[in-house]
Amino acid sequence: MKYCLNCDWHTSATDEPSAHARSRAAIEHHVETGHTIDSSDGVVPPRIPDVADEVFVGDLVPSSD
Numbered sequence: 001m002k003y004c005l006n007c008d009w010h011t012s013a014t015d016e017p018s019a020h021a022r023s024r025a026a027i028e029h030h031v032e033t034g035h036t037i038d039s040s041d042g043v044v045p046p047r048i049p050d051v052a053d054e055v056f057v058g059d060l061v062p063s064s065d
Contacts, residue, residue: 002039
């Protein structure tokens with residue numbers, strides 16, 4: 001599966017049997033929108049936590065303290 005992390009766009013083997021065509025569609029979606037694509041083996045799209053960007057990024061970036 002290929003999922004957009006910014007909107008509801010996705011494609012799967014059910015939608016398009018060819019892996020090449022799914023990859024091409026994901027690239028086209030990225031080029032058209034600038035959105036981030038995730039390629040996962042799961043059938044459920046990954047979810048980004050529903051927190052403020054500053055909090056989320058703050059947890060990922062080491063503190064300079």
